[in-house]
Amino acid sequence: MKFFPCFGFLLLFFYNVSCSVYSEVADENLPFSYQPSGWKRVFEKMLEKKRSLPFPFFSNKNDLSEFALCAICDVAMSVILTERGFDMTKVQIEAQLQYFCSSFLGIEDDRVCEGIIDVNADAVLYIMDNTKDTVGSTQICSQLLDCDVGSKYFEWTIGDLKGKTVDKVESTGEKTFKIAHITDIHYDPNYTEGKVLKCGEPLCCQPDQPDATADQTACGRWSSFKDADSPLRLLNAAIDGINEQDYDYVYFTGDLVAHTVWKTSQEYNKKTITEAMDLFAKKFKKPVIPILGNHETHPVNLYAPLNITDDSINQKWLFETVFDKWSKWLDEEAKETIKQGGFYSILLKKGLRVIVLNNNAAHKENWWNLYDSEDPYGQLKWLVQTLEKAENNKEIVHILSHIPSSSCMKVWSREYNKIIERFSNTIAAQFNGHTHKDHFSIYYDSKSVANNMVINGASVMPDKANPNFKIYTVDSTGYDIMDAEVYSFDLEKANNDKIETIKWEKLYSFANEFGVSKLVPSELDALIKRMADGIKKKDYTLIDLYHKFYYRNSKSSQAKCDETCQKKYICEILTTVHGETSMCDNLWT
Incomplete structure (x- = not known):
């Protein structure tokens, strides 16, 4: 805190400079790439002054401390909000953000910055102009950069949950079935x-x-x-690889659309989703349980509340598209809620209910949470009701969601954890994607006892790792995951040898490699403690194995996992509420 007076001086300087130079604004008739003289003069003056500041603010335009970024964000957003209040036009604001994105921070090149700003502008300006509560720069920066100053804005609760979880139905493994898990395809038709x-x-x-x-x-x-994303041939190869295995159902945990986030459109995304889902329907031999990813929508990450009636910025088109394409695999009960937010519940087989969440709406990068952050689509309330029904009917539940709860809004992930604790013995397992890495996380109750777990399916698209899919062995009584087998192939060799047909090989069995009898909270909790003890004793056998499989034995896994890397893995496993690292911190004390 000793730097705060100096920092306050810097902010005052920044704000005064901003106000004094912003009488000059962009001309609507100028090209979009025009750099507004206001921004240019603000940042040039800051660069001129930085050497005289009493502490090192930043060494260059791309080397900003987290504290400094929050301060710059706060002032910059304050200026933009003020200007919008004085009827500054969309074109002028876009031009300012263009300069901020490409020239000052160097986040992306001009083309990408222009595209990203353009596709997001209508929704963001709508939020700025129409939000029911006062949204200031602190709230925007809190969501964008985890700046604590706006955290009180995102505060709500689902209330106390009545009752307690039922007795656990034990899984013996005497009778089982198989579930295939595929995720994060990011199909790129233009590859x-x-x-x-x-x-x-x-x-x-x-x-x-x-x-x-x-x-x-x-x-x-x-x-x-x-x-790079997945060409059509890789998507076909992944489906063919799964069809070579023994399986009864397919869990698909989202992200069909490619990472061309600067030039998506409703039409482009709809076409991609339709092509991929039609391929699923044609080629998969067994029922598919699909969910939405954060890339399915346009713009990426933005899921608007249902009361936004402007079809150019809401997701009505997306919910109608997936309703049409998913209906092949779903019953009438499941179809009831898809158009209300892209979530649903289905009785997969007697005794096993699958709950599909669209927790993308709670993602930290969904700007609509600035408009209305409380329980997007009423999903958590619906989740409680659905779990109560399952509990009363003596059903066991699997939950599918695209984003790990630790990457959702802190308040949402906190309330979600409350629900998991209340229904911990009804929920046998959770499944997600989004990260493109092979990992798992453990949920803990208020007494730090492991009470649930989630498995990440990793990804078909590479992202520093070899492509993969998973096959789960599931107990037919308690519906616990007895084992997870990961199938992959050597991408570099396949490319270098220009092979025509992919041969998927079993990379590993989780139960065998990590010495667990089944993937349940107590066993995984014991495993994480063995991993941490090994690190303390400089026995890196388990953590090195985890590192290898995290990247599916690609070149990335051959890089040494140092102490920072090792602790990152442990914390990732132990963190299920955004920003809450106490379980991880306690492990090292």
Whole structure:
């Protein structure tokens, strides 16, 4: 805190400079790439003054401390909100953000910044102009950058939950069935082999990007490890690989659409979703339980409340699209809520209910939480009611959601954890995706006792790892996960050898490699303690194994996992409420 007076001086300087130079604004007739002189002069003056400040604010435009970023965000958003209040136009605000994105912070190049700002502008300006409560810069920066100053704005509760969880139904493993888990395909219909791998944009291998000059720098036949999504041939190969296994159901935990976030549209996303879901329906031999990802919507991450009637910025088109494409696998009960937010419940088989959540609406990057943050779509209230019904009917539940709860709004993940604790013995397991990595997390009750678990399906698209899918062995009585087998292939070898057909190999069995009898909270809790004890004793056998499988034995897994990396894994396993790391912290004390 000793820096606060100095920082206050800096903020005062920044604000005064902002106010004094902002009499000049962008001309609507100028090109979009025009850099507003106001922003330019503000940041140039800050750069001129930085050496005279009493502490090092930042060394260059791209080297900002977290504290400094929050301060800059707060002042910048204050200026924009003030200007919007004085009827500054969409074009002018877009031009300012363009300069802030590309020239000052260097977040992306001009084309990407322009595209991202353009596709988000209508929704964001609607939120600024129409929010029911006063939304200021602190709330925006709290959501964007985890700045604590706005945390009180995002505060609500589902209330106390009556009753207590039922007795646990034990799983013996005497009778089982199989579930396939596929996630984060990020199907890219425009994937172009031979384009340059290092394109400088969020997604490479696009037809309008440069050609590579050598095989070593070119996008491969089956995708590539960095900044590349899944071509159609990889999606087909993944489905074919699952069909070679013994399975009874498919859990698909979201993200069909590619990472071209600067040029998506409702039409483009709908076409991608339709093509992929039609392929699922045609090729999968067993029922599919699908969910939405944060990339299915346009713009990415934005799920508007149902009372937003403007079809250009709401998700009515998306809910109607998936209702049409998912109906093949769902009963009438499941169909009732899809158009109300993309979530549903289905009795998969006698005694096993699957609850599908659209927790993308609670994602920290969904700007509509600034408009109305409380229990998006009423899902948590609906979840409690559905779990109560399952409990009364003596059903066991699997929950599917795309985003790990630790990546959702803190208040949402906290309330969700309360629900998990209340119904911990009704919920046998949870499944998600989003991170593209192979990992799991453990839920704990208020007394720090492990009470639930979630398995991440990793991803078909590579993202520094080899593509994969999972096959679960599930007990037919208690519906616990007895084992998780991961299937993958060597992407680099497949590209270098230009192979025509992928042969998926079993990479590992979780139960065998990590020495657990089944994937239940108590066993996983014991495993994490063994992992942590090993690190303390400098026996890295378990954590190195976890590191290897996290990236599915790709080159990324061959890099040494140092102490920071090791503790990151442990904390990831133990954190299910955003920002709450007490379970992790206590493990090292």
